[in-house]
Amino acid sequence: xxxxxxxxxxxxxxxxxxxxxxxxxxxxxxxxxxxxxxxxxxxxxxxxxxxxxxxxxxxxxxxxxxxxxxxxxxxxxxxxxxxxxxxxxxxxxxxxxxxxxxxxxxxxxxxxxxxxxxxxxxxxxxxxxxxxxxxxxxxxxxxxxxxxxxxxxxxxxxxxxxxxxxxxxxxxxxxxxxxxxxxxxxxxxxxxxxxxxxxxxxxxxxxxxxxxxxxxxxxxxxxxxxxxxxxxxxxxxxxxxxxxxxxxxxxxxxxxxxxxxxxxxxxxxxxxxxxxxxxxxxxxxxxxxxxxxxxxxxxxxxxxxxxxxxxxxxxxxxxxxxxxxxxxxxxxxxxxxxxxxxxxxxxxxxxxxxxxxxxxxxxxxxxxxxxxxxxxxxxxxxxxxxxxxxxxxxxxxxxxxxxxxxxxxxxxxxxxxxxxxxxxx
Amino acid sequence: xxxxxxxxxxxxxxxxxxxxxxxxxxxxxxxxxxxxxxxxxxxxxxxxxxxxxxxxxxxxxxxxxxxxxxxxxxxxxxxxxxxxxxxxxxxxxxxxxxxxxxxxxxxxxxxxxxxxxxxxxxxxxxxxxxxxxxxxxxxxxxxxxxxxxxxxxxxxxxxxxxxxxxxxxxxxxxxxxxxxxxxxxxxxxxxxxxxxxxxxxxxxxxxxxxxxxxxxxxxxxxxxxxxxxxxxxxxxxxxxxxxxxxxxxxxxxxxxxxxxxxxxxxxxxxxxxxxxxxxxxxxxxxxxxxxxxxxxxxxxxxxxxxxxxxxxxxxxxxxxxxxxxxxxxxxxxxxxxxxxxxxxxxxxxxxxxxxxxxxxxxxxxxxxxxxxxxxxxxxxxxxxxxxxxxxxxxxxxxxxxxxxxxxxxxxxxxxxxxxxxxxxxxxxxxxxxxxxxxxxxxxxxxxxxxxxxxxxxxxxxxxxxxxxxxxxxxxxxxxxxxxxxxxxxxxxxxxxxxxxxxxxxxxxxxxxxxxxxxxxxxxxxxxxxxxxxxxxxxxxxxxxxxxxxxxxxxxxxxxxxxxxxxxx
Numbered sequence: 001x002x003x004x005x006x007x008x009x010x011x012x013x014x015x016x017x018x019x020x021x022x023x024x025x026x027x028x029x030x031x032x033x034x035x036x037x038x039x040x041x042x043x044x045x046x047x048x049x050x051x052x053x054x055x056x057x058x059x060x061x062x063x064x065x066x067x068x069x070x071x072x073x074x075x076x077x078x079x080x081x082x083x084x085x086x087x088x089x090x091x092x093x094x095x096x097x098x099x100x101x102x103x104x105x106x107x108x109x110x111x112x113x114x115x116x117x118x119x120x121x122x123x124x125x126x127x128x129x130x131x132x133x134x135x136x137x138x139x140x141x142x143x144x145x146x147x148x149x150x151x152x153x154x155x156x157x158x159x160x161x162x163x164x165x166x167x168x169x170x171x172x173x174x175x176x177x178x179x180x181x182x183x184x185x186x187x188x189x190x191x192x193x194x195x196x197x198x199x200x201x202x203x204x205x206x207x208x209x210x211x212x213x214x215x216x217x218x219x220x221x222x223x224x225x226x227x228x229x230x231x232x233x234x235x236x237x238x239x240x241x242x243x244x245x246x247x248x249x250x251x252x253x254x255x256x257x258x259x260x261x262x263x264x265x266x267x268x269x270x271x272x273x274x275x276x277x278x279x280x281x282x283x284x285x286x287x288x289x290x291x292x293x294x295x296x297x298x299x300x301x302x303x304x305x306x307x308x309x310x311x312x313x314x315x316x317x318x319x320x321x322x323x324x325x326x327x328x329x330x331x332x333x334x335x336x337x338x339x340x341x342x343x344x345x346x347x348x349x350x351x352x353x354x355x356x357x358x359x360x361x362x363x364x365x366x367x368x369x370x371x372x373x374x375x376x377x378x379x380x381x382x383x384x385x386x387x388x389x390x391x392x393x394x395x396x397x398x399x400x401x402x403x404x405x406x407x408x409x410x411x412x413x414x415x416x417x418x419x420x421x422x423x424x425x
Numbered sequence: 426x427x428x429x430x431x432x433x434x435x436x437x438x439x440x441x442x443x444x445x446x447x448x449x450x451x452x453x454x455x456x457x458x459x460x461x462x463x464x465x466x467x468x469x470x471x472x473x474x475x476x477x478x479x480x481x482x483x484x485x486x487x488x489x490x491x492x493x494x495x496x497x498x499x500x501x502x503x504x505x506x507x508x509x510x511x512x513x514x515x516x517x518x519x520x521x522x523x524x525x526x527x528x529x530x531x532x533x534x535x536x537x538x539x540x541x542x543x544x545x546x547x548x549x550x551x552x553x554x555x556x557x558x559x560x561x562x563x564x565x566x567x568x569x570x571x572x573x574x575x576x577x578x579x580x581x582x583x584x585x586x587x588x589x590x591x592x593x594x595x596x597x598x599x600x601x602x603x604x605x606x607x608x609x610x611x612x613x614x615x616x617x618x619x620x621x622x623x624x625x626x627x628x629x630x631x632x633x634x635x636x637x638x639x640x641x642x643x644x645x646x647x648x649x650x651x652x653x654x655x656x657x658x659x660x661x662x663x664x665x666x667x668x669x670x671x672x673x674x675x676x677x678x679x680x681x682x683x684x685x686x687x688x689x690x691x692x693x694x695x696x697x698x699x700x701x702x703x704x705x706x707x708x709x710x711x712x713x714x715x716x717x718x719x720x721x722x723x724x725x726x727x728x729x730x731x732x733x734x735x736x737x738x739x740x741x742x743x744x745x746x747x748x749x750x751x752x753x754x755x756x757x758x759x760x761x762x763x764x765x766x767x768x769x770x771x772x773x774x775x776x777x778x779x780x781x782x783x784x785x786x787x788x789x790x791x792x793x794x795x796x797x798x799x800x801x802x803x804x805x806x807x808x809x810x811x812x813x814x815x816x817x818x819x820x821x822x823x824x825x826x827x828x829x830x831x832x833x834x835x836x837x838x839x840x841x842x843x844x845x846x847x848x849x850x851x852x853x854x855x856x857x858x859x860x861x862x863x864x865x866x867x868x869x870x871x872x873x874x875x876x877x878x879x880x881x882x883x884x885x886x887x888x889x890x891x892x893x894x895x896x897x898x899x900x901x902x903x904x905x906x907x908x909x910x911x912x913x914x915x916x917x918x919x920x921x922x923x924x925x926x927x928x929x930x931x932x933x934x935x936x937x938x939x940x941x942x943x944x945x946x947x948x949x950x951x952x953x954x955x956x957x958x959x960x961x962x963x964x965x966x967x968x969x970x971x972x973x974x975x976x977x978x979x980x981x982x983x984x985x986x987x988x989x990x991x992x993x
Contacts, residue, residue: 087636124675133619133623143671146667156615230686
């Protein structure tokens with residue numbers, strides 16, 4: 001599904017054929033599929049309206065109006081039947097039920113990056129709250145939206161919460177002024193608290209491993225610390241230096257190769273396809289010899305939220321690899337082997353990394369850097385894929401299909417779908 | 426002694442001055458006689474004579490003798506007089522006294538020499554010591570200066586050190602201060618943030634009230650129809666029961682998670698325990714068999730029994746998979762013990778290897794590693810050699826076995842086949858060559874034929890021309906007389922000769938070569954076509970030994986040519 005202005009366009013994923021077309025009342029800011037893929041919600045923040053469309057019955061419609069309360073965020077609950085709207089100024093979260101048309105309110109939600117977290121099975125929802133200058137976490141049962149637990153956290157300013165994939169542990173971390181990671185069990189007990197250092201800027205990104213065994217914490221000191229789920233203590237630390245000296249690490253460097261033009265076939269005026277390929281440069285991967293020194297960007301010292309530290313973390317689906325990006329070295333993706341707890345591969349690109357995502361089925365990483373190429377890495381090797389087409393297609397973000405066969409590449413105004421062929425066995 | 430009388434001794438003119446003072450000296454100091462006597466310096470050789478003569482002359486012999494006697498007696502020598510008051514001299518005593526005086530003189534001279542030597546030595550020693558002293562003084566000066574310099578440097582370094590320490594302290598203080606500042610600022614910021622948040626909350630509350638109060642009708646949800654729940658159940662009221670159920674479910678989830686984890690951990694533990702057991706068994710098997718000393722035996726025996734006990738116990742335990750504290754401790758302790766024993770054993774072996782075989786006498790079973798390796802190398806070499814020998818023997822045997830009939834026949838057949846093939850190859854080549862030769866010959870004969878034809882034409886022309894000439898000649902001769910046949914014959918022969926003379930050799934040779942070919946038909950064809958040539962051929966053939974087929978043809982030709990001539 002994609003939206004254009006105030007229209008919602010639904011296409012078929014394998015053939016990109018137009019299936020449905022819906023019109024909303026205002027410009028759509030946010031769309032989300034329900035978990036069972038039957039409904040799509042379109043949120044229009046300016047008007048404070050959320051419209052829900054059904055795929056099975058195109059005539060069915062639903063409109064939720066927040067009125068003067070305003071709308072800042074909207075999302076589905078994991079059972080696909082409730083919509084959570086966050087009103088302006090984070091005054092409250094309204095839970096609208098599509099089944100019973102009932103409303104519930106959650107007061108004092110926290111205005112932070114990740115304030116609402118659902119467990120993977122959708123049974124529980126944790127909400128970060130703040131009352132009287134203190135942070136609290138409330139755990140709700142999604143069946144009937146009953147409050148299960150309500151406890152306070154020892155954080156200065158809770159920045160985010162995330163459930164472990166097994167649904168039993170909740171990780172909460174503090175603002176970047178204070179390095180603190182708290183781990184709570186499902187019933188609200190504090191299992192452990194981790195603090196690596198005191199004064200410098202703290203946690204930048206956190207992610208759980210798919211088996212809930214590890215919690216990777218990326219911080220502003222360019223290191224990733226991994227905690228294990230048995231003792232909740234640090235088992236290792238990954239550093240991101242600007243020079244790589246070890247011989248066991250493979251460094252792939254993206255290198256531009258000059259386009260080959262066959263002079264015999266040139267005609268004037270050149271056809272469009274040829275023109276675009278003339279201007280767009282091809283590139284390929286080269287293996288650099290260690291020691292390699294990567295491009296290091298010194299951050300501006302007196303600005304808030306500096307581009308320092310490990311900003312992106314992602315575990316692969318089979319729990320074998322961790323991909324990280326150090327914002328000091330914005331052109332490189334670091335891939336760590338979790339089984340050996342060592343750095344195994346570094347991908348050095350020509351431009352800044354915009355986004356990377358692991359394939360949900362295999363250990364395959366797709367990286368985009370804002371150029372018109374998507375880069376794929378797997379333990380077998382890496383490849384550069386050029387998006388064919390005229391003009392520039394600057395890929396800003398990408399998203400894998402849940403089966404791992406295709407992915408969506410998004411630029412500012414367009415998107416395209418990249419299909420990956422499966423090897424015939 | 427007695428008073429000295431002034432002895433006026435007549436002195437030679439040369440030494441008067443010398444002697445006078447001497448004698449006056451003697452007069453003047455009678456008390457210091459001995460010293461005066463000792464002060465006798467060795468007079469110069471010049472003076473010696475005069476001196477000796479000056480002392481005693483013929484006139485004062487008596488006095489000088491008495492004087493000498495007195496001197497000698499005072500010196501302790503016996504008197505030189507024969508009797509106490511007599512005037513006769515005792516020669517023997519005189520000589521003895523002289524001898525004694527000489528001996529004394531020698532002694533004195535030697536002593537003097539020695540004294541002088543000593544004096545020189547002491548002088549040089551003194552010089553040497555003075556030099557040393559001077560040098561040492563210099564060195565002392567230098568070292569004093571150095572010391573002063575080093576002290577200076579030491580002082581400077583110390584001061585630098587102190588400065589650095591001071592700096593370090595300052596830095597540390599600064600750091601501490603900054604940290605304090607940071608913490609104070611942090612608290613300040615927190616306080617400020619809290620204040621602002623409270624304000625913000627108040628605003629939010631106010632806004633919330635306003636929003637709620639408005640009771641907007643728009644604040645509603647329009648739905649075309651209700652949607653069924655995802656799991657098909659109906660909505661339920663919120664009651665205490667539901668709350669309790671929620672709690673129950675939550676705890677269930679937690680418990681299931683813990684159980685799962687515990688299962689995993691149990692499995693891991695079991696695996697690790699198994700591995701430890703295996704390791705223990707391996708270690709026990711690695712340790713050397715206990716045979717040597719009774720002391721060791723007793724120890725090892727104990728250990729063995731312990732081990733067996735342990736094994737037995739633990740096996741039993743493992744069967745039941747108890748994981749109580751004591752079992753774990755036992756297992757780890759026993760493994761540690763075994764590991765220590767193994768370590769000691771390995772260390773012992775290492776020592777042995779490094780020391781050589783000296784320490785290996787105690788443990789016969791233990792072969793040092795080097796020996797073992799050497800042995801294995803040797804054995805390997807032997808094995809290789811044996812293998813090679815076997816190979817060579819096999820080869821020889823095979824060669825010998827070729828005397829067998831079957832094999833020889835086979836071999837011969839093989840050889841024959843080889844030969845035949847070779848021969849065939851050669852025949853093929855030969856045939857090819859033959860064909861080439863044929864082609865060449867053909868070309869040559871054709872060329873020859875062409876040439877022959879040309880020649881024929883040329884000869885005919887010449888023939889006609891000569892005939893004309895001849896006719897003109899005969900026309901003249903006919904007038905004279907009748908020409909007999911012999912003359913005609915002669916004339917024909919003359920013609921032929923002329924013709925011959927004009928024929929060129931190469932052509933004959935060509936024809937010759939053509940005729941020499943084995944295949945007669947070519948020759949025949951040549952001969953048939955070139956009739957005028959036949960005469961020349963014949964003559965050429967006569968001069969050369971020709972082959973039979975050609976020769977056979979010749980007589981016919983000869984006959985023909987003669988006939989031809991006759992007709993002409």
